[in-house]
Amino acid sequence: MSYIFGFAGSNSSTSINYKLVRYTASLISGNELKLLDMANCPFPMYGEDYEKENGYSNSLIEVKNTIQNAKGIILSVNEHNSNPSAYFKNLIDWLSRVDKNFIDGKKLFLMSTSGGKRGAKGAFEVTEKLLARFGAELVASFSLPGFHDNFDMEKGILDKDLSKSHKEALENFMEAIG
Numbered sequence: 001m002s003y004i005f006g007f008a009g010s011n012s013s014t015s016i017n018y019k020l021v022r023y024t025a026s027l028i029s030g031n032e033l034k035l036l037d038m039a040n041c042p043f044p045m046y047g048e049d050y051e052k053e054n055g056y057s058n059s060l061i062e063v064k065n066t067i068q069n070a071k072g073i074i075l076s077v078n079e080h081n082s083n084p085s086a087y088f089k090n091l092i093d094w095l096s097r098v099d100k101n102f103i104d105g106k107k108l109f110l111m112s113t114s115g116g117k118r119g120a121k122g123a124f125e126v127t128e129k130l131l132a133r134f135g136a137e138l139v140a141s142f143s144l145p146g147f148h149d150n151f152d153m154e155k156g157i158l159d160k161d162l163s164k165s166h167k168e169a170l171e172n173f174m175e176a177i178g
Helices: 016-026 048-054 058-069 086-098 121-133 160-177
Strands: 003-008 032-036 072-077 107-113 137-144
Touching (some): 003 058, 016 032, 016 072, 016 107, 032 058, 058 086, 086 121, 107 160, 137 160
Parallel strands (some): 003 032, 107 137
8 A cells, every 4th residue: 555546536538627636646756646547447337237247347446456555545526517427426336336345444635626616516525425435534625616717737726825725635635644
């Protein structure tokens, strides 16, 4: 358990949440990082019949193992109609079928962002409760509103107060995972 695993709850090839994860990871030194772009991880819609007929894909098992072997998780969730995306919910459904304890005891830095003023807080709140149910330990959190106004891939978080909040949350996460 020597690495930090980062991913976004979005399967979009242009995910702003994955951009936030990559930026956050770029601020970490002295730790091995594993980042996964979920746009490269398609999963069929969960269904009991599908599970019985096909079992679990190798990529699903790899994601579960990567989560379970990480010393900490950085996750940023996207929002569709005030909830996490169907893609992310589907991923959680699959992971919980493989192992209901897939994230048990893992320290989590939970983030969210959107183009809107709330920064995907609806999806954040749902995800926080959902992952706590499976045993995740939320040790840090951050929401970035107005992504397109407040973020630049080269400069990072542009708003000074938001940047400070993000750095403090990242410091809390790093302290929690040791």
